[in-house]
Structures are given as structure tokens and as C-alpha cells.
Amino acid sequence: MSVQTTQFSGGFQNAPTDAAHAFRAAMTVMARPGETRELTGAQAPAPLSEAAATLLLTLCDPETGVHLAGGANTADVRQWLTFHTGAPLVSASKADFAIGTWAALCPLSTYRIGTAEYPDRSATLIVDGDTEANSEATLTGPGIKDAAHLSLPDIQTMQANAQLYPLGIDFFFTNGTQVAALPRSTQISVGG
Amino acid sequence: MYVAVKGGEKAIDNAHAWLAEERRGDTSVAELSVAQIREQLSLAVNRVMTEGSLFDPDLAALAIKQSRGDLIEAVFLIRAYRTTLPRFGATLPVDTGGMACDRRISATFKDAPGGQVLGPTFDYTHRLLDFKLAAEGEVVPVETGAPRCGPTPHITEFLQGEDIIQREPESDAVPGDLTREPMEFPSNRALRLQSLTRGDEGFILGMAYSTQRGYARNHAFVGELRIGKVPVEMEIPELGFAIEIGELELTECETVNQFQGSKTEPPQFTRGYGLVFGQSERKSIAMALVDRALRWKELGEDNLGAAAQDEEFVLSHSDNIQATGFLEHIKLPHYVDFQSELELVRKLRREAEERLKGEFTAQEAAE
Amino acid sequence: MADDMKNTGNARKEWLSLMASAPEAAMMSLWNAVADRPSFEWLRAPEVGGAMVRGRMGGSGAPFNLGEMTVTRCSLVLTDGTVGHGYVQGRSKPKVEAAALIDALMQTDAAEHVQSQVLDPLAVQIRTTKQNRAAKAAATKVEFFTMVRGED
Numbered sequence: 001m002s003v004q005t006t007q008f009s010g011g012f013q014n015a016p017t018d019a020a021h022a023f024r025a026a027m028t029v030m031a032r033p034g035e036t037r038e039l040t041g042a043q044a045p046a047p048l049s050e051a052a053a054t055l056l057l058t059l060c061d062p063e064t065g066v067h068l069a070g071g072a073n074t075a076d077v078r079q080w081l082t083f084h085t086g087a088p089l090v091s092a093s094k095a096d097f098a099i100g101t102w103a104a105l106c107p108l109s110t111y112r113i114g115t116a117e118y119p120d121r122s123a124t125l126i127v128d129g130d131t132e133a134n135s136e137a138t139l140t141g142p143g144i145k146d147a148a149h150l151s152l153p154d155i156q157t158m159q160a161n162a163q164l165y166p167l168g169i170d171f172f173f174t175n176g177t178q179v180a181a182l183p184r185s186t187q188i189s190v191g192g
Numbered sequence: 193m194y195v196a197v198k199g200g201e202k203a204i205d206n207a208h209a210w211l212a213e214e215r216r217g218d219t220s221v222a223e224l225s226v227a228q229i230r231e232q233l234s235l236a237v238n239r240v241m242t243e244g245s246l247f248d249p250d251l252a253a254l255a256i257k258q259s260r261g262d263l264i265e266a267v268f269l270i271r272a273y274r275t276t277l278p279r280f281g282a283t284l285p286v287d288t289g290g291m292a293c294d295r296r297i298s299a300t301f302k303d304a305p306g307g308q309v310l311g312p313t314f315d316y317t318h319r320l321l322d323f324k325l326a327a328e329g330e331v332v333p334v335e336t337g338a339p340r341c342g343p344t345p346h347i348t349e350f351l352q353g354e355d356i357i358q359r360e361p362e363s364d365a366v367p368g369d370l371t372r373e374p375m376e377f378p379s380n381r382a383l384r385l386q387s388l389t390r391g392d393e394g395f396i397l398g399m400a401y402s403t404q405r406g407y408a409r410n411h412a413f414v415g416e417l418r419i420g421k422v423p424v425e426m427e428i429p430e431l432g433f434a435i436e437i438g439e440l441e442l443t444e445c446e447t448v449n450q451f452q453g454s455k456t457e458p459p460q461f462t463r464g465y466g467l468v469f470g471q472s473e474r475k476s477i478a479m480a481l482v483d484r485a486l487r488w489k490e491l492g493e494d495n496l497g498a499a500a501q502d503e504e505f506v507l508s509h510s511d512n513i514q515a516t517g518f519l520e521h522i523k524l525p526h527y528v529d530f531q532s533e534l535e536l537v538r539k540l541r542r543e544a545e546e547r548l549k550g551e552f553t554a555q556e557a558a559e
Numbered sequence: 560m561a562d563d564m565k566n567t568g569n570a571r572k573e574w575l576s577l578m579a580s581a582p583e584a585a586m587m588s589l590w591n592a593v594a595d596r597p598s599f600e601w602l603r604a605p606e607v608g609g610a611m612v613r614g615r616m617g618g619s620g621a622p623f624n625l626g627e628m629t630v631t632r633c634s635l636v637l638t639d640g641t642v643g644h645g646y647v648q649g650r651s652k653p654k655v656e657a658a659a660l661i662d663a664l665m666q667t668d669a670a671e672h673v674q675s676q677v678l679d680p681l682a683v684q685i686r687t688t689k690q691n692r693a694a695k696a697a698a699t700k701v702e703f704f705t706m707v708r709g710e711d
Contacts, residue, residue, distance in 0.1 A: 278606070283628075293696060309697075310700075337696075340693060360617035360618075367623045367624055386623055389625055428646065436576030
């Protein structure tokens with residue numbers, strides 16, 4: 001039988017195992033800024049990448065507000081996300097997770113950065129797609145032996161975010177089936 | 193100082209194997225099945241579901257079997273299992289007015305519409321041991337009557353008609369969830385009720401009893417107690433409408449308290465509320481009394497300094513898993529902690545002895 | 560989508576609700592007697608989870624969280640594209656699969672057959688159980704009679 005594609009397609013084939021593998025990859029890249037991992041298993045409607053779709057299914061549930069920024073906010077994506085995660089769709093200022101291209105996600109000032117008592121009550125951004133306009137950055141800090149390298153969309157903005165530590169936003173970067181991450185604890189300098 | 197030790201592994205494995213054997217007991221006696229526990233120890237099952245905060249009679253029965261009947265250990269097993277479940281969402285609030293009542297009594301109105309239905313109660317038994325149960329017990333056929341159809345209205349509705357009882361403000365606000373966000377004080381009634389319903393029955397009972405004995409001046413009547421099944425509905429996003437996702441047995445208690453009025457509120461009857469899984473009427477009455485005692489602030493009552501009026505005291509100590517976790521951890525190895533304590537006490541002892549000796553010498557010299 | 564077009568609302572709510580709390584043994588024995596099973600693919604394989612049950616303060620006031628219940632759900636698609644969803648109380652994967660298949664079939668030409676062979680007899684069984692219980696409760700209703708009424 002041919003696979004019928006419906007608004008409900010594109011979930012994990014084996015949710016517990018797939019989600020556990022994906023979580024391991026997500027945790028590894030967040031713990032070791034600069035490293036990239038493969039992230040596969042879920043297919044979302046366009047324009048979301050496979051890595052972004054897999055990340056959403058792994059991290060979101062009915063208690064995490066998700067903001068779909070710009071072109072990511074389509075009827076198909078909304079239905080897909082609701083069916084597979086039950087996550088409520090919220091505005092940028094209330095989001096636990098926000099997803100879209102870098103341009104669509106900006107400005108960062110709209111997202112929650114946590115409070116002194118609960119720094120974890122902050123947004124995690126999933127920057128999905130094209131990295132052509134990115135420039136090379138050198139990363140140092142927790143989880144990095146000596147130095148690591150990652151190409152980032154806007155180094156100045158990222159540096160400003162790191163200044164807020166222990167408050168601030170954390171980032172995943174997804175492209176195709178690849179994921180990398182940048183936590184707020186990482187120090188960033190220009191150039192490779 | 194840091195000391196890493198190994199070597200308990202074999203002893204632990206052997207202890208667990210022996211535990212399994214002891215759990216089974218004498219093998220010449222038939223083994224209990226989970227279904228037997230579910231059907232024949234159902235009030236224990238209800239307690240484990242309520243305090244474990246998970247309605248699933250089969251799981252609760254399994255936990256009771258595994259814990260050898262230690263209900264707090266069984267609650268612990270259920271709480272641990274619960275954390276592994278993805279949460280699909282929250283249900284619509286259950287409509288207890290639509291309950292199919294097995295039992296429904298009121299201590300305040302004899303002739304309540306719907307009547308006084310005793311149900312399968314221990315009340316009016318003589319609390320004499322029934323040695324027939326020690327032999328094979330045959331079940332006597334149960335009498336039946338003409339079944340009543342339609343919902344049974346809440347008794348407080350009649351008092352509301354006369355406007356002589358405090359009204360519950362209507363709202364659909366999303367309640368806080370203490371299993372998701374850490375408790376902060378002052379809290380609110382939604383969090384208090386969640387905490388009381390999953391709290392330890394013995395603790396809630398003790399607190400409730402203290403209010404009856406005068407610590408918080410709280411003279412309650414059971415306005416209504418009802419036990420029965422209610423359907424549970426949840427919105428299903430992929431369907432676009434709500435469906436029933438199951439049916440729960442619940443016990444609900446509404447207490448009515450005389451209230452002489454305060455600076456902000458007129459004389460009226462006030463209310464306490466208890467709602468728990470399964471048939472657990474002692475717990476639901478106790479919950480309602482403690483709920484009422486904790487409402488002193490909104491009613492403009494005086495804080496009499498009673499423990500049952502202190503929400504931080506009640507909510508911080510009602511959870512038997514938190515309590516037993518902290519209590520029982522002190523039996524686990526504290527070798528390093530204790531080593532430093534030992535050194536400290538020896539040092540203090542030495543200093544005290546030297547001081548005494550010094551004083552003694554000074555005294556001798558003076559003489 | 561076939562899913563959105565047909566049978567939204569009351570009828571579908573009714574059969575899904577019936578199956579959610581139906582006794583598993585009764586439902587499965589009726590379902591197992593239905594011969595022709597359609598082939599399907601999973602959209603969401605059976606998954607055991609929880610739902611937070613809410614009550615209302617005083618029975619009618621603001622909501623509060625009472626505790627969770629176990630729920631199992633799944634979604635599947637038949638070869639003709641009909642989508643079936645299942646939500647049942649408890650942790651039974653065979654039961655939720657049956658519920659989703661029945662939900663799908665109830666949107667096809669097989670609806671009448673499934674209704675008469677599974678859903679109708681199941682509803683009768685459940686109603687009988689409930690009535691038997693209500694009849695026992697009715698026998699424990701107190702019939703007061705006044706012995707003496709006076710002012711002393």
C-alpha cells in the first residue's frame with residue numbers, strides 16, 4: 001500500500017526511540033557548542049527542515065508555547081505541529097520555542113530571557129534554513145576545550161545575548177538534517 | 193574530604209532477591225493476582241490512585257502487590273511511573289452534578305431531592321469482626337429498586353437559591369499545576385486543592401481533626417457527600433471537538449460552615465470542598481475541612497495562628513512522598529558527613545575539658 | 560480531507576466517547592467477530608500517556624487540577640485515505656487500535672455494519688451495567704417516616 005499523505009503524516013515511526021536519539025543529539029550539540037549532529041526522523045510541511053521538524057517533535061508538548069515566525073507560520077505547519085505535539089501556538093513574547101529563519105525571528109528583544117529566580121523561563125530559538133549570509137565566529141566557554149568554530153547569522157546580536165548571562169536566549173541552528181547549538185553561556189568572537 | 197567506596201552491589205542484589213521471596217510469602221498459599229487486589233482491596237487501590245495522583249486501578253493494584261501492601265511505597269511507585277507518561281493535555285472540568293451516584297447523603301437536609309442514598313457504606317456496621325469472611329464467603333444477592341434517572345442536583349444549590357451561602361465565583365481560568373511549576377507562597381485555592389487532594393490521608397485527617405477540636409474555630413456539617421462515576425471530556429485538536437476519554441469514580445464532599453460575618457463579608461454559610469479519586473470519603477471530608485480553614489484570608493477572618501490556617505505549613509508537609517523521601521534518606525550512608533561531625537564533637541569536647549581544667553586550676557590557685 | 564468533511568460533531572463524538580470507557584473484554588469480543596478488517600498505516604502508533612483531570616471548586620466554581628488519568632491514543636489511515644483516531648482510557652494498545660479502526664470504518668460504507676455489530680450491542684451492555692448499579696443504589700435510599708412530631 002502506498003503511504004497516504006495526510007495533514008497527520010510526518011511523525012516519528014517509533015516515537016520513543018526516535019525521540020530519544022534526537023534528544024541525545026540536541027543535548028550533545030547544546031553541551032558542546034560548535035559541534036554538529038545529524039537530526040532525522042520527522043517530516044514537517046514546507047518550509048521546515050527535517051532537523052527542525054525532528055527537534056520540534058522531540059522538545060514540544062502541550063505545555064510548551066511555540067511561536068511560528070514568518071514563513072514558518074502556515075496552515076499546514078500549524079496543523080502538523082498541533083497533531084504531533086499538542087503545543088499551543090503563541091506570540092513571540094510568550095514563546096518557550098520559536099522557529100523560523102533568522103530574519104523572521106528577529107528582533108530578539110521580543111523573547112523571554114528568564115528571571116533572576118528562574119533563568120530557565122526563557123525562549124529557545126530554532127533558527128532554520130539557509131546559512132549563506134553567516135560569518136565565522138570563534139566560541140569559547142563551558143563545553144568547549146580551547147576553542148570551537150561556528151558560522152553565525154549576526155555575531156553582534158549573539159554577543160549581546162551572551163552578556164545577559166545567566167539570563168538570555170539559547171539557539172539551535174538547523175539546516176537540512178544538521179543541527180548545531182549556541183547556549184547563552186558561550187563567549188563569541190569574530191572570525192574563524 | 194571525599195571518599196568513594198564500592199562493594200555494596202552484591203549485598204544489594206541479594207537483598208532484592210530476598211525481598212522478592214518475602215513478598216511472595218509462603219508458596220503453599222495461593223498467590224494474589226493484580227485483579228484480586230483491584231477488585232477486593234479497592235479502597236486501598238483508591239487511596240494509592242488519589243495520593244499517587246493517577247487514576248488507573250490496574251496500576252495501583254500492581255503497585256500495592258509490588259510494595260507488599262505498603263501504601264506509601266505504592267504511591268511512590270505510581271508517582272515514579274506517572275513521570276514517564278507524556279501528557280496529552282488537560283480535560284474539561286468534570287461535572288459532578290451529572291454523577292451517577294452510588295452513594296449520596298446530606299447531614300443538613302433530610303428531604304434533599306434525589307434522596308439520601310446510602311450506597312455500599314461501612315456506616316451503621318457494628319465494627320465487629322466478621323469471622324464468616326475468614327471462611328469462604330458467599331455473596332448474598334443484593335436488593336434492587338427502581339433506578340433513578342437524570343442528574344442529582346447539588347444540595348448547595350438550594351442554599352444558593354436563598355442567597356444564604358457563599359457563592360463560588362465562576363471562572364474558566366487555567367489553574368496552576370504544582371507538578372509543573374514549583375510551589376510559591378502565598379499560593380491560591382486551585383493549588384491548595386490540588387495539593388490537598390494528593391496529600392497524605394493521615395496528615396489531612398489530622399489537620400482536619402485539629403480544626404474540629406478548636407484550632408481554627410471551624411464547625412462544619414457535611415452538606416453533601418456523593419460517590420459515583422462521572423464521564424471525563426477532553427478537547428481533541430485533530431478532531432476539533434471534545435470527546436469523552438473515560439469515566440472516573442470520584443468522591444465529592446461539600447461542607448457547610450456557619451459564619452457570623454467579618455468586616456468584609458455578611459453572615460452566611462461558607463463552604464469547604466473535597467474531591468478525590470475513587471471511593472475515599474474520609475479523605476474527601478478531611479480535605480473539605482482543611483480547604484475551609486485555609487480560606488480564612490478571603491473571608492476576612494482572624495488568623496488564629498492555627499496550623500490548619502497556615503497554608504505554607506499544610507502544603508509543605510502534606511505530601512507523603514516528599515516527606516518520606518526526606519525522612520528515610522537519613523538511614524542511607526552519611527559516612528563522610530558523620531566523620532566530620534565526629535571530629536567536630538571530639539574537638540568541642542577537648543576544648544570544654546581544657547576549659548574546665550583551666551578553671552579548676554585557677555580556682556585552686558585562688559584558694 | 561475525508562476526516563473533516565464527514566460525520567463531524569455529535570455522531571462521531573458519540574461513538575468515540577462510547578469506546579473510550581467501554582470495558583475492553585466486551586468491546587474486543589464484539590470487534591473480533593467482525594470479519595473484514597481493512598488494511599491501514601499508522602499516522603501515530605499507539606501511545607500511552609496521561610491527561611490532567613480537572614475539577615471545579617465547590618462543584619461549580621473555578622477549575623483546579625485533580626490528578627492525572629492514563630489514556631492511550633493512536634491515529635491511522637485506511638487505503639482510501641480515511642483517517643481514524645482512537646482515544647481510550649487506560650493502557651491497552653489493542654483496544655485503541657480497534658477504536659481507531661472503528662472510527663475510520665464509521666466514516667465509510669461499512670458504517671452501518673460496524674454500528675449494528677459492535678457499537679449498538681456495546682452500548683446496550685454498558686447501559687445495562689449502569690442500570691443494574693443504579694438499581695442497587697435505589698434499594699439503599701432511605702425512606703423516612705415520621706414517628707412522633709411534637710413541641711416538647
